[in-house]
Amino acid sequence: QVPNAHKDWVCALGLVPGVPVLLSGCRGGTLKLWNVDTFAPIGEMKGHDSPINAICTNSSHIFTAADDRTVRIWKARNIMDGQISDTGDASEDLATLGGCRGSEQEAQCPGAVAVQKRIDCHPQPGASQEACEARGCVWCSAGASKAPWCFFPEDSPYGYARSGSAEQTDKGWRVTLNKRQALSLFGNDISPLVLEVEFQTKDRLRFKLYDPNKQRFEVPLKIDGPGVTAEEANYEVEFSDDSSHFTVKRKSTGTVLWDSPLVDLFFSNQFLEITTTVPSTSVYGFGEHEHPTFKHNMDFVTYGMYARDQPPTSFANLYGVHPFYMCVEPDSNAHGVLLLNSNAQGILDFYLFMGPTPENVVQQYTEAIGRPHMPAYWSLGFQLSRYGYNSLDVLKATVDRMKHYDIPYDVQHYDIDYMERHLDFTYDKVNFAGLPEFMKELKKNGKHNVVILDPFVTKDEEPGTYRPYELGQEMGVWVNNSDGVTPALGQIWPPGYSVFPDFTNPRTVEWWTTLCLEFKDVLDYDGIWIDMNEPANFMRGQVPGCADTEINNPPYTPSITDRSLAEKTLCPDSKTYLGDHYNTHSLFGWSQTEPTFNVVQQATGKRAFVLARSTFVGSGKHGGHWLGDNFSLWKDLHRSIIGILEFNLFGIPYVGADICGFNHNTTYELCLRWMQLGSFYPFSRNHNSMENIEQDPAVFGDTFAKISRDTLRIRYSLLPYLYTLFYESHVHGGTVVRSLMHEFTSDPETHGIDTAFLWGPAFMIAPGARSVSVYFPEAEWFDYYTGLKVPSAWKKTYTTVSAPLNKIPLYIRGGYILPQQAPATTTTESRLNPFGLIIAVDEEGQASGSLFWDDGDSIDTIEKENYFLAKYTFSNGSLKTEIVKNGYPGAGTLKYNKITILGLKLRPQAVSLNGRSIPGDAVSYEISGKLVLRISAPLTQELNIKLY
Numbered sequence: 001q002v003p004n005a006h007k008d009w010v011c012a013l014g015l016v017p018g019v020p021v022l023l024s025g026c027r028g029g030t031l032k033l034w035n036v037d038t039f040a041p042i043g044e045m046k047g048h049d050s051p052i053n054a055i056c057t058n059s060s061h062i063f064t065a066a067d068d069r070t071v072r073i074w075k076a077r078n079i080m081d082g083q084i085s086d087t088g089d090a091s092e093d094l095a096t097l098g099g100c101r102g103s104e105q106e107a108q109c110p111g112a113v114a115v116q117k118r119i120d121c122h123p124q125p126g127a128s129q130e131a132c133e134a135r136g137c138v139w140c141s142a143g144a145s146k147a148p149w150c151f152f153p154e155d156s157p158y159g160y161a162r163s164g165s166a167e168q169t170d171k172g173w174r175v176t177l178n179k180r181q182a183l184s185l186f187g188n189d190i191s192p193l194v195l196e197v198e199f200q201t202k203d204r205l206r207f208k209l210y211d212p213n214k215q216r217f218e219v220p221l222k223i224d225g226p227g228v229t230a231e232e233a234n235y236e237v238e239f240s241d242d243s244s245h246f247t248v249k250r251k252s253t254g255t256v257l258w259d260s261p262l263v264d265l266f267f268s269n270q271f272l273e274i275t276t277t278v279p280s281t282s283v284y285g286f287g288e289h290e291h292p293t294f295k296h297n298m299d300f301v302t303y304g305m306y307a308r309d310q311p312p313t314s315f316a317n318l319y320g321v322h323p324f325y326m327c328v329e330p331d332s333n334a335h336g337v338l339l340l341n342s343n344a345q346g347i348l349d350f351y352l353f354m355g356p357t358p359e360n361v362v363q364q365y366t367e368a369i370g371r372p373h374m375p376a377y378w379s380l381g382f383q384l385s386r387y388g389y390n391s392l393d394v395l396k397a398t399v400d401r402m403k404h405y406d407i408p409y410d411v412q413h414y415d416i417d418y419m420e421r422h423l424d425f426t427y428d429k430v431n432f433a434g435l436p437e438f439m440k441e442l443k444k445n446g447k448h449n450v451v452i453l454d455p456f457v458t459k460d461e462e463p464g465t466y467r468p469y470e471l472g473q474e475m476g477v478w479v480n481n482s483d484g485v486t487p488a489l490g491q492i493w494p495p496g497y498s499v500f501p502d503f504t505n506p507r508t509v510e511w512w513t514t515l516c517l518e519f520k521d522v523l524d525y526d527g528i529w530i531d532m533n534e535p536a537n538f539m540r541g542q543v544p545g546c547a548d549t550e551i552n553n554p555p556y557t558p559s560i561t562d563r564s565l566a567e568k569t570l571c572p573d574s575k576t577y578l579g580d581h582y583n584t585h586s587l588f589g590w591s592q593t594e595p596t597f598n599v600v601q602q603a604t605g606k607r608a609f610v611l612a613r614s615t616f617v618g619s620g621k622h623g624g625h626w627l628g629d630n631f632s633l634w635k636d637l638h639r640s641i642i643g644i645l646e647f648n649l650f651g652i653p654y655v656g657a658d659i660c661g662f663n664h665n666t667t668y669e670l671c672l673r674w675m676q677l678g679s680f681y682p683f684s685r686n687h688n689s690m691e692n693i694e695q696d697p698a699v700f701g702d703t704f705a706k707i708s709r710d711t712l713r714i715r716y717s718l719l720p721y722l723y724t725l726f727y728e729s730h731v732h733g734g735t736v737v738r739s740l741m742h743e744f745t746s747d748p749e750t751h752g753i754d755t756a757f758l759w760g761p762a763f764m765i766a767p768g769a770r771s772v773s774v775y776f777p778e779a780e781w782f783d784y785y786t787g788l789k790v791p792s793a794w795k796k797t798y799t800t801v802s803a804p805l806n807k808i809p810l811y812i813r814g815g816y817i818l819p820q821q822a823p824a825t826t827t828t829e830s831r832l833n834p835f836g837l838i839i840a841v842d843e844e845g846q847a848s849g850s851l852f853w854d855d856g857d858s859i860d861t862i863e864k865e866n867y868f869l870a871k872y873t874f875s876n877g878s879l880k881t882e883i884v885k886n887g888y889p890g891a892g893t894l895k896y897n898k899i900t901i902l903g904l905k906l907r908p909q910a911v912s913l914n915g916r917s918i919p920g921d922a923v924s925y926e927i928s929g930k931l932v933l934r935i936s937a938p939l940t941q942e943l944n945i946k947l948y
Contacts, residue, residue, distance in 0.1 A: 014055030014062070025052025025064060109140035118142070118151035118300075119264050119275055121185075124556055125563070136183065146300040152264065157181045159263035160193060162243035171227040172197040172237075177209075177262065186555040188269035190214075195246065199233050200225025203355075203364050205248060207237070209267065209274070209348040217583035219342050220504075221618055223351060223368045234354045248352055250333060255279050257327075257335050258352060270554040272345045278327050282741070282751045285325035285336075285649050288318040288615070294642045294739060294754035304560035306344065307586040307614050309536035309568050311629040311663060312636065312643075317560045319534060319628055320615035321586040322650045326361050332746040336361040336649075338368075340617065343583040344558055344565060344572075358742045359734045366651040366733030370621030373597070374730040375654050376607040377856030378448050379527070379624075380719050381410025381827045382679070382712050387662075388690025390417055391431040392438060399442070401698035405705035408712040408825050412442055413450045413529060417690065422493035423461075424453050425468050425519045439524050446828030448526040450609060453516075455503075455533045455592055459489070460496025468515055469499070477501050477508035479535075479581065482547065482573040490537035490570065497543065500535050500570065503591035504584060505577035512592075513599045520603040527609025528596050530623075533589035534614045537569050546571035551582050589614025597622035606857045611683070615652060624654030624683050632661030632692070637674050637767075642754050644681060645739050653729050653736035656683030660695045663688075669769070669805070671695055672704055676808035677767040679711040680759065682722070682736055707806045714784075714810070716823035716830050718763070720851055724819065725760045727852035731862065736760065744777035747796070762816035762840070762849075766801070766809040773798045780814025782840050782902045787930035789814075789903055814903055815842035817849025817872040822897075831856060834897035835939055839874050841903040847874040853939075854888050861888070868940070874901070877908070877947035886940055894939040901947075904929040908947035913937065915944070 012025040020036040031052065033042045054065040062074040121137035129139040132150035136157055139150050152158065160177040167174045179191040190211045198206040204225055210216065230236075235257070236249045248258040259277045266273040281298045289303055290312035304317040312318060323339040333356040340349040353364040366372060384402070389395040395412075402409050418435065420426040427435050439449045457468045464470075472478060478487035479500040489497040501508045516528065546552040546566045551573045557563045565572045565582065572582035584591075593612045600608035610623035619625070627643040630636045640657035647655040659678030660671040666688070675697050678684050688695050697708035715722075725736045735742065738758050740750040753775055756766040764781070766774045775798050781790035790811065801809050812818065817840075822833035839847050854867040861867050868891035869884040879899070907925045911918045913935055922934040937943060 012052050012055045012064075014057050016057045016062070017059050023055050023057070023062065025055055025066075031064060110138060113138070113151060113154050115142050115145050115147045118147045120148035120150065121152050122148070122150040123273075123559075135185065148300065156263050157183050158185070158266065159261070160191070160265045160267070161262060162239060163192065169196070169198075171225075172199050175239075176212075177265070180263070184268060185266060186268050186271040190267050190269065193267055197237055198225070199228045199230060200351075201364075202228050202233050203353060203360070204368060205233070205235050205237065205352045205354075207246075207248075207350050207352075209265075211267075211347075216347050217343055217579055218347060218349065219340050219587070219617070220578065221340065221369065223340070235352070250329075250335070250354065250356075252356075253329075253331060253333065255329050255331065255333065257329075258337070258350075267348070270345050270550065271556045272348055274348055279329045280327060282328035282748075283325055284327075284739075284741075285322070285646060287322035287324075287646055287650060288320040288643075289316065290314055290318065290639050291642050291646070292639065293752065294645050295741075295752045302559040304558045305586070306558060306560045306565065307534040307569075307589065307616075308561060309532065309534050310561055311631070312627065312639070313561075319613045320589065320619070320625070322615070322617060322646075324365065324617065324650060326358060326649055328358070328741065328745055328751060334358045334361050334745065336365055338365065338617065342586045342616065344554060346583065358738070358745060362649055362651065362735050363733040365649075366620070369618040369651055371731070371733045372620040372651055372653050372726075372729050373622055374607065374862065375624070375726055376609060377719070377723055377831065378410050378827045379609050379654070380682070380722055380726075381684075381716070382408050383411035383413060383450075383683075383685035384409060384696055385413030385415060385685055385687035386690075386694070386696070387415040387688070388417060388692075389415075390690070392433065392435055396438070398694070398696055398698070402696065403825075405698045405702075405709060406825055407697055407705060407709045408716050408823065409447070410826050410828075411448045411450055411527075411685075412439075413452070413685065413687065414523075415452050415687075416454065416493055416531075418451070421495055422454075423466065423468075424457055424494075425515050425522075427523060436523055443524065443526075446826040448609075449524065450527040450529050450611070451519075451523055451525045452529040452531055454493060454531055455535055455588070456490065456492050456494070456498040456500050458494035458496050458498050459487070471514070472499070472501065472508075472511050475507050475511050477505055477511045479570060480575045481542065482571070482575065484575040488542040488570050488574045490539050490542050492532065492536060492538055500537075501592075502576045503588065503595060508577075509595040512595050513602070516596070516599040517603050525600075526604060526606070527611070528600055529611040530589070530592055530596055531613050533592050533612065534569060534585075535588045540564065540568070541566040541571040542574070547573065549573060551580060586614075587616055590616035590619050593619055593623040594621075601859055605859075607859055615650075618651070620650070620652035620654070623652075625652050626655070626683060626685065626687075627657040629662045629689070630658055632664040632666040632670060632688075634670060636661055637670065637677060638755065640677070640681075641757055641767075644737050645754065645757060648735040648737050651733070653726065654682050655737075656681035656685060658688065659684070659686040660688060663692070665692045666695050668700060668704065671700070672707060672805065673767065673769055673808075675704075675708045676711045677765070679708075679715045679808075680765045682726075684715065710806070711808060713823040716827070717820045718759075718818065719827065719830070720819040720821050720835065720853070721763070721849075722759060724850055724852040727862070728760075740764075740775065740777055744779075747777050749775060749796070750777055758813075762813045762818060764811040764813065766803075766811070768803045768809070770803055770805070771800050772803045772809050774801050774809060774811075775799075776811075780840070780842050780903060782812045782814065784810035784812055786928070787900070787902045787926065788928045812838060812840040812902065814840045815847050816840055817847050817874060819849065819851040819872075827856070832894075834895050836896065836898035836900065837872065837879075839872075839879065839899065839901045841874065841901070845875070845877070845903070845905075848872060853891055853894075855890055870939075879943060879945040881943045883940065883942055891939050896935055896937045896939060896943070899933040899935060899945065901931040901933075902929065904931055904947075907931075910948040912946045912948070913943065914941075918945075 014023045022034040024032045056063040065071045127150045132139040163176045163178045174196045177193040194212045196208045246260045264275040283296045305321045326336040328334045336353040338351040355361045420428045479502045487499045574581035576584045597608045597610045612623045660666040660674045744750045818838040820836045824830035849872045851870045854861040865887045868888040871882045924932045
């Protein structure tokens with residue numbers, strides 16, 4: 001039996017001795033009691049304010065521990081009646097148990113700085129009272145909070161002060177700041193500073209803090225705007241009366257969006273710090289990390305940002321860097337903030353985006369950093385991969401069993417085991433003999449091929465035998481040692497030592513382009529997967545190690561894994577075309593993505609497919625991303641949703657996770673549930689590692705294959721809707737996948753939901769096991785499978801819905817029209833099939849939607865207007881289409897054959913299509929309000945369907 005446990009994820013379980021009682025604790029801090037004999041709930045109470053992670057019991061007491069570092073003791077007296085304390089709410093914090101910090105109260109601390117407003121005076125490890133007080137700071141316990149114990153006093157002697165009045169500039173103003181005193185945390189403080197403010201657009205503000213006397217590294221991503229006056233802008237920028245605070249307010253509401261006390265500003269050569277107060281705790285973004293929740297825990301959690309070859313681990317810095325966040329304000333307006341910075345410190349260069357809706361924020365953000373690329377239609381199909389096929393025979397067997405079960409499948413990936421000894425631009429002519437012919441055969445059958453290339457080449461092959469190294473050596477394209485001359489050497493997959501191409505160098509782009517074009521003649525690829533481009537290295541720095549200098553071992557190292565800038569990568573003092581690797585490290589993958597995008601288009605003559613592991617601000621303009629080497633664990637299944645939601649905020653909507661997990665052996669049910677969820681990732685690929693069992697959807701037998709096939713056929717039938725969402729994202733810059741908060745921002749309950757998500761505004765996916773607790777915001781919702789309207793009693797509440805093994809709960813939001821198409825085993829085939837529309841009406845009986853269509857893979861069809869675009873509206877019992885653009889000739893061969901309307905209140909007496917009656921045998925109506933019309937009409941014809 002499966003009890004309806006919690007509205008969110010269960011984190012801990014415990015059995016009470018002597019009585020048939022099970023306790024469960026959840027991420028939200030709730031504690032529930034269950035009768036083990038009947039699985040009936042017998043009690044519920046708020047246990048903690050953060051996730052419960054441990055439950056222990058004896059015959060008289062229950063002990064619970066949570067992420068807030070509290071341990072609570074509950075008396076288990078009338079436990080069978082659902083009471084676990086004498087009073088029903090008696091608990092005591094014993095924060096000294098389990099090695100937690102002491103429980104001193106805030107009032108016992110000297111000074112008047114509230115715990116939640118503490119600023120860390122000792123951000124590096126090893127704080128002590130002696131070291132803290134030597135800095136002129138306060139040492140005091142934070143109790144249960146994760147706030148620092150060493151913090152600046154209210155009358156801190158540090159920081160900066162405004163010097164003189166503001167100077168007007170073409171786009172705003174400039175002001176000089178000077179240090180208040182000579183005290184320094186890490187030395188080499190810079191004074192004076194300039195704070196420069198630019199009113200770039202009415203919804204985008206830039207403010208930049210920099211050294212006016214010395215050029216410091218800046219990200220080579222130019223973000224400019226036409227400039228507006230202060231009167232035109234939707235924000236106000238000001239200093240407080242005493243010039244101690246720099247603030248930005250929303251003009252329409254007065255809400256303070258940014259508030260930086262200058263006393264908390266630090267700007268030394270290798271340590272920068274600025275603080276701000278956010279208007280609410282509904283904060284999202286910051287990447288790349290594996291976050292346990294989409295909405296961030298705001299209790300002093302530190303996220304290091306430095307690109308690293310790191311499998312997803314909670315709070316660790318992962319493959320990419322995205323210093324961007326979005327905050328939903330108390331009145332439901334939203335804004336976003338970008339810190340455009342790629343190095344360990346550098347400058348403070350901020351962009352603030354005014355929204356006011358979450359979708360507006362993302363649109364404004366991608367307007368600045370680059371709109372997401374338009375993917376090829378075939379890349380929305382299901383994709384297969386494995387590190388560990390090891391031979392073409394094994395790969396062929398996989399393809400054959402996928403075909404046997406008719407599982408939709410569009411793309412085959414080739415990991416490094418296809419290479420000869422892991423050498424880029426080669427293939428293994430023994431184990432993968434016949435690979436070129438095999439790839440061509442797949443293409444004949446409507447499939448596509450994606451090959452992996454790593455960003456390093458060995459230098460130790462016999463002279464005259466390995467062109468990639470010799471050509472690169474001749475052209476001088478490598479990242480060099482600190483001398484700027486000798487190539488940096490590391491050890492990775494290829495034999496011997498490897499060198500690293502410097503993609504910030506134009507000559508490297510020429511070298512890469514040449515080799516990728518030549519390789520197209522060897523293996524007929526359709527896309528390139530670029531891995532290991534943080535850049536990864538299996539050493540700490542390069543041969544013979546990193547010199548003991550401040551650039552390699554700075555006085556402050558950010559809160560990153562191993563507290564090292566060289567671990568698993570190159571030394572920071574290595575030289576690139578744009579300067580020290582210290583500055584450009586996190587730009588490596590970003591700088592590789594654009595030239596790869598360009599060469600794939602040049603090589604194929606078609607729209608590029610580029611899948612990058614390491615990404616940075618703006619990477620979505622030229623590539624997609626997968627969430628890295630995840631694990632075959634239920635928590636990773638859940639956290640994949642969070643990662644996908646975040647990358648949509650970051651302007652990289654073409655994103656997915658390795659379905660069923662990359663590391664460890666998966667299990668039958670986990671993999672099946674993950675196949676169901678992964679069928680609705682924007683980038684949908686099953687991939688795992690060579691040490692683990694095969695996990696393609698055909699390997700588990702008939703039942704698994706059928707369920708996977710059925711779920712993927714739902715995906716394929718809705719690809720026209722998904723493709724239209726990508727068109728809208730490419731043109732307008734918004735999200736493709738979004739959270740419920742994104743659409744229902746005024747409903748606070750949605751702000752923390754990350755167990756369900758939406759395609760666009762209209763299609764909800766709610767994955768789970770056996771039964772799922774689903775929250776339905778205020779709207780009309782329809783069950784995708786049955787067309788039944790969700791009962792009104794379910795709205796704005798959590799409801800347990802059935803999720804048998806063969807089904808993932810799916811819902812359509814009223815007020816929207818979704819285009820669909822009959823599915824097939826490849827998109828090559830499905831694109832020829834008839835179209836349909838699903839019309840889900842709102843409370844007013846209205847709905848709208850659109851369809852974008854082109855040939856699916858030609859370059860710049862939108863810019864060249866070689867596309868078809870239709871707008872649909874349903875109102876007063878009438879469906880009308882408006883053809884906005886009819887520039888794609890292929891649309892003329894396609895037809896509509898099915899119109900489904902959900903939510904009708906009465907059965908129509910008659911139905912007409914463009915003035916002609918639809919025969920009764922082509923009309924079916926169900927008492928639930930579902931009407932299905934079987935028609936035959938050209939896609940390019942403007943429909944006018946009326947219900948009488």
